[in-house]
Amino acid sequence: MPYIRALKFESTFYSFMKALKYLNKYFSKYKYRLILGIIITVCSKILALQVPQIIRNSVNTAEDYSKGLITDIAVVKADLLNNILLIVGVALLSGFFTFLMRQTIIVMSRLIEFDLKNEIYAQYQRLSLNFYKKNQTGDLMNRISEDVSKVRMYFGPAIMYTMNMLVLFVVAIIKMYSIDPKLTTYTLLPLPVLSVSIYILSRIINKRSTIVQQYLSKLTANAQETFSGISILKSYGIENKAIAEFEDLTNTTKEKNIDLFKAQALFFPLMILLIGISNVMVVYIGGLRYIEGSISLGVIAEFIMYVNMLTWPVAVVGWVTSIIQQAEASQKRINEFLKHEPEIKNNQLKPSTINGKIEFKNVTFTYDDTDITALDNVSFTIKRGETLAILGNTGSGKSTIINLIARLYDVSNGSINIDNKNIEQLNLDNLRQSIGFVPQEAFLFSDTIKNNIKFGDENASDKKIEQAAKDAYIHHNIIDFNEGYDTYVGERGVTLSGGQKQRISIARAIIKNPQILIFDDCLSAVDTETEEIILNNLYKISKNKTSVIVSHRISSVKNADKIIVLNKGKIIQQGSHTELVAIDGYYKELFDQQLLEKEI
């Protein structure tokens, strides 16, 4: 059994080292700061450890005077004054070093925290869409904020207090043993008990604080969802239900918090109790030794000071152990994401020129999380400068085709060629830069209208921005706003109508001036007249560019060079508008139906 336990410990220790080993590169980046911090810590503690000795000398002087060994009071006064000045000097210097210690080690931990956050953020940007489907936004945010903060504790306080503890311990214990080994042994007896109890208590505190954190996350998520869906909540008149749910959650959070505070409240009393026991030991055993004549009175005073100086570092051993355990758990979670390889890889580092010919060859695609085969043996070709329209029922695979053109996913079977080259062999950045994509749900950033359009081209002039807005038929709306192009679009564009958001999103794609323009059912929220105007503008702009339009409306697709009709992931019809209205099928049915609706 002990052997198995030892093995278990070894493997736990190894995995513990493994997660935190990832951070060694940061130690090496900031090695000079770290070494300086360690030197300063050593100096600060060695200085602080001079005080007990000065106190011993003072008490001994006073004792010698009372015993009549010194008779001149002036000598005693001079000696005591000297000692007081020494104590003040040492305290000031030690305080200054403590300040420098925080400036080096704690600042280092903040710098590493900053670097680590940037590293995780950059990794998030590299990862593919699939990763975001599998992991919740809250979790991503938590790892970059909460987990990084816990890891910072390992770089900062854990290192600082460990150094503190080591120096104090080694120097104080050597000094104490050199004075009186027997008294030292008795004095130090309660300290391991203190360390173990603090360790156990810290674990309980950590467990409870993790539960509190989880409840706080739930509270935030609940509040965030309620405010996001406030219009639905109000229109269904379920505010009271929402209030009751929130109250339930706050009540449980309060109870968990009380549990946590109960454990935290034990921390200091426990420390004071054990310091008290050590002090009693010093006074009792020290008293006996004094009566025996083995030590002077000053030694008892000196030992009491050592005990009080050692208590905090000893308590810190337990605390630091639990900080390191938490950091290890957090770093494990961070490593999971940092080591995650993006599924969509850039296989071509050399730049690729994209002209815009797109060819699907027997493409089959299955979403791996749902196992839904969204495209089944799909083949078509669009030449550069042509317009392809995609039509079909909801869920027939239209958006999937678009996602594959932008290489947000790789095909399961078959291939996609762009300009006769397999899409997977093209430079991924160049491919995406050559696509202007207008998604089904327009997303606007919390910024001005101008900056939302400029997102497509950072360096665009005001004139160019206006032209893009005119082409997207939104300019006349924008200039009606008080602040015009500088109108701030609230969180997720709540101040704009659905159609206005869609058109700003179109302007953003137009300003990019890409080789391939993709419109995913992005005119659904505008009326047919506005749609007609925008489409006419787009046909003008997109000469020499390849366009892909997804729509449910015949009016949006009738001028396209090629129309494909999808059903359950398969192409069921393919041709031009004239060809497709001439034959019976889905397209003709839709055409007749929409013609009828127009007449009504």
Ligand SMILES: Nc1ncnc2c1ncn2[C@@H]1O[C@H](COP(=O)(O)OP(=O)(O)OP(=O)(O)O)[C@@H](O)[C@H]1O
């Ligand atoms: N991200 C995804 N993960 C898993 N399955 C998906 C995902 N996106 C779409 N699907 C599934 O793939 C199928 C095709 O979806 P797709 O979005 O391509 O259809 P669509 O024709 O664009 O529909 P709509 O007209 O409603 O936008 C659907 O059955 C859908 O449930």
